[in-house]
Amino acid sequence: MTLVNNILTILDTKIYPGESKEIDFDVANLHTSSPVNVPIIIERAKKPGPIVLFTAGIHGDEVNGVEIVRQLIASGINKPKIGTIICIPVINVFGFINLKREFPDGRDLNRVFPGTVDGSLASRVAHKLMHDIVPCVDCIIDFHTGGSGRFNAPQIRISKENRHLNELAKVFAAPFVLYSKNLNKSFRNSCYKLGKAMLLFEGGKSFHIDESITTHGVNGAKRVLKHLGMLNSQSKVTKPKTDTVFINESRWQRASFSGMFRATIPISSHVKKGDVLGYITDPYGKLNQAVKAQNSGYIINVNESPIVYQGDALFHVSTKLKR
Template identity: 40%
Template sequence: MRKAFEIGGAAIQPGSRRTVDIPVSVLSDHTPVTMSAHVIHGRRSGPIVFITAGIHGDEVIGAEIVRRLLAIRTLDSLKGTLITIPIVNAFGFLNQSRYLPDRRDLNRCFPGSARGSLAARLAHLLMHEVVERCDLGIDLHSAAIHRTNLPQVRVAAGDRESIRLAKVFGAPVVLQSSERDGSLRAAAQASGVRVLLYEAGEGLRFDELAVRAGVAGILRVLHDLGMITSRGVPKARGRSMLLKTSRWVRAPGGGLLRVYRDTGDVVSAGEVLAVVSDPFGEREREVIASADGIVVGRAVMPIVNEGDALFHIAQTPSNEVAENTVQTIRSDLEGDPIFDEDEII
């Protein structure tokens, strides 16, 4: 018999699951704030994995991914331990804001400090109570407000195991990106814990395809780690594209944006992606693709200023392969019967 898993002063017995409220702080009006974690502690030993969402309070899609994940019955026979935190930054979530009350970005404050700012203390709490005890993490994000992202997993270049797991996840794109100082991914890596960073959808919005891709990807990774059986795990017919370089195409001037291309579209260098015009239509400026590639993110706000980031394009080895990959993965997600169950949708 395994030992109980202790977190936040609570003990979760083997073969059980429980939501634990870990105290974070008290607001100025004496309202307590907690970081709530749902822990599934299997009867049999196995890896310890964490799933976090809502580090940025306005990126709400991760909470829906966690909600649907926890409704899937195959987790009842889990090996090892799964820790899910659908809302890390409760302050930002309640205020529909990326930041904490002190205007700090939590994902620039790791590993944090027990005696630092509010953001530093929350970062330290997450690292100490959760991250440092795990073998792997999956951190769920969306694009910032007024932008949207194609489902993608970001990993550090040269980390073969992270790249392998990202491909197992099965999002259309695996994008190599450097770890930012102060991010959860960088702090976890320094502690010897790999983290897959999932980016999909738009801030303050749910996107059905992005949610499905997130749920399916997590299930595939848990199965690859031997934590769950293959029952109910969506099979991926398409293979993720490993892309190494990307760049933003920016607004040539301020005005009103008319978009011709969307996330997942494959574009060619010199192609017109959008037009920016003044409110009278007297002057129009074309937004031109600077290279061949796939649109992995774009602005959704029609009002832009000169220099605003409009289209995030990742270069692909073959536009034909890119188009086939996105179409195949979308078909898988739209047609998989696991997402038709009433308790999930």
């Protein structure tokens, strides 16, 4: 990917100012030899400006993120006033076809970055993304959801001590910002090493589209585009209903018993130590164990699985807020 004299070249395709293009991000065919097209939707304004990349579907079962990027495209939010907006709604199309988190080679795409040109299928996709798309991008917003039946409150995840990311996170205005380390071989960490600003959005759970979560994601994206001077006049920005809570530290509260689980506290709630968060029961009416908060804080993830085992993560609770 190159930008020379305001002519953007992606995968040997030139996109001039004011143009719209759809390019296929092809890596491999299915085992039936059928082609698998991963569309890259590019919208360029006539005026120069930042290049923003919206991505989703790194994990094939995280359909809520795909829906957010779809709405950005369907509503015309991706048509910038200045600069360029690139949308890749489904990066792991192989997993998306079967609603599986991993690639057909069994690898988690978000653990093989920056990838290699001659590695596994997942590694090749990672390499192509980092080599052919990311280099000229100024800002990336990557949409994810909770996995394994765990529902995430809408949140932005960034690393600490980064003023630019903190500013963008405040602009996005999700209900929560969770400071977390960049995981080795993740998309976020590889972008960080290239000096690319990335906001990682988490919200909802896999195999599920939640209207509230998609609304948070779309509205946050619009706020960032407005902040960058890119939002077109047809798109309106709404103010967040609550102030963003910045979380320095958090912990998982785990099940003390195996059994049938029912959470009774809404996601995003603030609880006090000792509050009842839910119940673990057995099928025979003998066990009815209350799950009580081990510390005060905000509930930023709830396990919605009806069956849990001893040691399973039930709630993700903040323990230390940024002051």
